[in-house]
Amino acid sequence: MPHGAALGRSPHIRGFLYASDACAKVAERLPVIAGSDSSVLIVGETGTGKEICAQALHYLSRRSAGPWVAVNCAAVPVELIESELFGHVKGAFTTAHSSRHGLVKEAEGGTMFLDDIDCLPLLAQGKLLRFLQQQEYRPVGCNAVQRSDVRVIAASNRDLRVLARQNSFRQDLYFRLNVLPIALPPLRERREDIALLAGHFVHQFDQSHGGGDGRRLTAEALQKLLAHDWPGNVRELRHVIERSVLLATGDSIGADDIDIDPDLDADEGAGVGSGELAGESFQSAKKRVVDRFERQYIETLLALHHGNLTHAAHAAKKNRRAFFELVRKHQIDTRRFNDAS
Ligand SMILES: Nc1ncnc2c1ncn2[C@@H]1O[C@H](COP(=O)(O)OP(=O)(O)O)[C@@H](O)[C@H]1O
Ligand SMILES: [Mg+2]
Numbered sequence: 001m002p003h004g005a006a007l008g009r010s011p012h013i014r015g016f017l018y019a020s021d022a023c024a025k026v027a028e029r030l031p032v033i034a035g036s037d038s039s040v041l042i043v044g045e046t047g048t049g050k051e052i053c054a055q056a057l058h059y060l061s062r063r064s065a066g067p068w069v070a071v072n073c074a075a076v077p078v079e080l081i082e083s084e085l086f087g088h089v090k091g092a093f094t095t096a097h098s099s100r101h102g103l104v105k106e107a108e109g110g111t112m113f114l115d116d117i118d119c120l121p122l123l124a125q126g127k128l129l130r131f132l133q134q135q136e137y138r139p140v141g142c143n144a145v146q147r148s149d150v151r152v153i154a155a156s157n158r159d160l161r162v163l164a165r166q167n168s169f170r171q172d173l174y175f176r177l178n179v180l181p182i183a184l185p186p187l188r189e190r191r192e193d194i195a196l197l198a199g200h201f202v203h204q205f206d207q208s209h210g211g212g213d214g215r216r217l218t219a220e221a222l223q224k225l226l227a228h229d230w231p232g233n234v235r236e237l238r239h240v241i242e243r244s245v246l247l248a249t250g251d252s253i254g255a256d257d258i259d260i261d262p263d264l265d266a267d268e269g270a271g272v273g274s275g276e277l278a279g280e281s282f283q284s285a286k287k288r289v290v291d292r293f294e295r296q297y298i299e300t301l302l303a304l305h306h307g308n309l310t311h312a313a314h315a316a317k318k319n320r321r322a323f324f325e326l327v328r329k330h331q332i333d334t335r336r337f338n339d340a341s
Contacts, residue, residue, distance in 0.1 A: 010196055014056035016049065017200055020190035026053065026182055033180050034060035039132055041117075041177040042155040044184030045300075047235030050155040051115065053182060058111040063151060066110030069103050074116035082124045083140045086131075092141025104137060107150045117154040117177070118163055122170065128152075129173045152177075159303050161336060185304060187230040187237065189315060197234055198225050201241035202253060209245060220255040228260050295330045298323075299337075307337030 010017055013027045033040060034057045042050040051070070058068050076084050083092065087102030103112060114120070120128065131137045132152060136145050154177045163169035187193060198217060206215050217225070221244075230236055240260055248257035280288075298312070305311035313323035327334060 010200060014059050016052050016056045017196055018193060019196040020185075020192040022185045022190050023193060026184065029182070030056050031060050033057060033182070035062075036180065037151055038179040039151075039177045040153045040180045040182060041160070042153065042182045042184065043159070043303075044155075044157065045186045045233055046157050047233030048184040048186060049234050050157075050184060051113065053184065054111075054113045054153040054155060057153060058113075058151075061111065061151070063110050067107050068111055068113070069107040070113040070115060071103055072115045074119040078121050081121060082127060085124065086127060086137045086139050087142075088140035089142045092139075096141070099139070102137075102139060104131065104148050104150055105146070108148050109150075111151045111153060114152060114154045116156060118156045118158045118160060118169060122168075125170045125173050129170060129176055132173075132176050159299050161303075162299055165336075183304060187233045189304075191226055193234075194225050194230075194237065195222055197237055198222065198241055201238050202245060205242050205245035215245070215248070216252050218252050218254045221253050221258050224255045224258050224260070291330075294326055295332070298326055298330060298332060302327075302332065302334055302337040305337075307334045309334060 011024070011027070012018065013030050016023075016027060016030070018024050018027045030053070040054070040057060042053055044050050054070075055068065058064060071085065073081065083096070083100070083102065085102050085104055087100050087105060088096050089099040090096060092099075114128075127137060131148075135147055135149060137148070138145055160169050160174045160178070164171040164174045202215060202217060225237070225240075232239075240258060243259060244253050244257040247259075248254070250257075297316070301312040301315050302309075305315065309324060309327070310320055313320040316323055318326075
């Protein structure tokens with residue numbers, strides 16, 4: 001039987017669709033958070049919808065007519081990020097042939113989205129903190145203080161508390177950003193959203209590729225989508241649907257039209273870089289990658305479940321004792337996660 005989402009009635013807030021309780025709670029808070037001017041920190045694995053949430057906040061806020069400026073901190077070279085954000089004066093560094101405004105200035109009156117904030121170098125973190133506290137900054141090489149009225153929304157797929165403990169992220173900046181936290185669970189923990197999102201993407205791609213005829217996913221296709229773990233979250237689902245919409249020739253989209261790329265199953269974060277491998281034994285490389293994966297996995301779950309071992313173990317589909325063994329092995333202090341909200 002063909003299956004599809006009734007798009008007109010799909011619950012969404014500014015394009016952020018939700019069916020699961022977890023996302024309904026997020027959606028409910030968006031207008032409230034949009035009404036404030038405090039910093040927001042959105043955490044969640046890659047592809048969980050951090051940017052679309054941030055955009056919704058901007059367009060729900062009094063700043064909606066102002067600029068929306070998105071910066072990916074991981075994509076800007078470390079030595080340029082400070083000038084990218086805050087601008088520079090002529091001669092501030094060898095390639096600064098003229099002075100330039102930074103993105104903070106460009107975002108005046110609007111919202112600045114700092115994606116992958118964990119990649120911001122420590123020096124720039126200090127400058128950002130000062131900016132958040134006083135709305136003041138100095139362009140690189142400039143003594144005069146400038147002011148700018150910008151709301152900052154930061155996002156990360158890493159646990160900034162852990163990074164703060166390791167001194168690679170400033171704790172004071174973490175606290176400052178975390179005034180209004182939003183946590184987006186991975187798609188595999190909110191499978192109720194899969195059908196809604198899949199139906200939405202089918203509709204979207206059908207229309208943009210000129211199909212337009214309202215094709216539906218068959219029940220078998222939906223089953224196949226529900227059985228997958230979606231390590232790339234909503235972004236991966238979107239890609240899979242786009243491909244199937246392009247390739248399906250019938251008037252509905254069946255299980256055979258859905259091609260889930262097994263390569264995407266590999267967790268990027270736990271991947272082995274060829275550089276790291278040079279001269280390392282298989283056993284040691286494997287142990288390193290597995291250790292890192294285990295630690296990240298456990299910390300993520302503990303963070304999501306506010307340090308509650310029983311809930312975290314349940315989400316991991318492990319028994320509490322085996323889960324606790326892992327926590328002990330990695331010497332993770334679960335109390336760190338208790339105050340999460
Ligand atoms: N709840 C949602 N409703 C509609 N589209 C979504 C939702 N979550 C994610 N998407 C879409 O999935 C893709 C990835 O989302 P994005 O916000 O870029 O994730 P992230 O910033 O966490 O990596 C985007 O195309 C986005 O529009
Ligand atoms: Mg993103």
